[in-house]
Amino acid sequence: PSEVMDMFHREALRIPADATANLKADAVTRTANTDAxxxxxxxxxxxxxxxxxxxxxxxxxxxxxxxDGKWATTAGCGWKMFARIAGKTITDQTARRLLAGQTVTLKGFTSKSGKKFDAAIRIDKERGTAFDFDR
Ligand SMILES: [Zn+2]
Structure with missing residues (x-):
C-alpha cells in the first residue's frame, strides 16, 4: 500500500508542477505579444x-x-472605439467579443440625465460602437 501511496503523491505533485510550467509558458507568450x-x-x-x-x-x-494641443487622426481609415461608453468601461474581454461581431448586453450605463440603464452594444462601422435597440 505504501508504494501506491507513493505513486499518488508523485502524481499529485506532478500536476501542479505541470500547471505552473504551462502558466509560465503562457506568460512568456503573452509578454512577447504585448505590442501586437x-x-x-x-x-x-x-x-x-x-x-x-x-x-x-x-x-x-x-x-x-x-x-491647439488636441490629438487628431491624420491618416488611416479613422475607425475607433472608446473604452468608456455612457459611463461604463469596456473591458478587454468585452472588446474582443464586440470585435468578433457579437452584440454584448451590458448593465449599468448612465444616461446624460444620470439614469442607469442596461443595453446591448455592437460594433458600428461609422461610429465605433452603437447601442442595439432592436433587441
Ligand atoms: Zn480600419
Whole structure:
C-alpha cells in the first residue's frame, strides 16, 4: 500500500508542477505579444485593430497632436472605439467579443440625465460602437 501511496503523491505533485510550467509558458507568450495583441479586424477596412491608451482603433490610423494641443487622426481609415461608453468601461474581454461581431448586453450605463440603464452594444462601422435597440 505504501508504494501506491507513493505513486499518488508523485502524481499529485506532478500536476501542479505541470500547471505552473504551462502558466509560465503562457506568460512568456503573452509578454512577447504585448505590442501586437490580436483584437480582430477593423470593421471598416479589415486591417488589424490595436489598443492604444483608452481606445481601440484601426492600426492604419495615425494620430498627431495639432496646434491647439488636441490629438487628431491624420491618416488611416479613422475607425475607433472608446473604452468608456455612457459611463461604463469596456473591458478587454468585452472588446474582443464586440470585435468578433457579437452584440454584448451590458448593465449599468448612465444616461446624460444620470439614469442607469442596461443595453446591448455592437460594433458600428461609422461610429465605433452603437447601442442595439432592436433587441
Ligand atoms: Zn480600419
Amino acid at each position: 495583441q490580436e483584437w480582430g479586424d477593423c470593421p471598416r477596412c479589415g486591417q488589424p485593430v490595436r489598443k492604444t491608451g483608452r481606445m481601440w482603433q484601426c492600426s492604419t490610423n495615425k494620430t498627431e497632436k495639432t496646434k
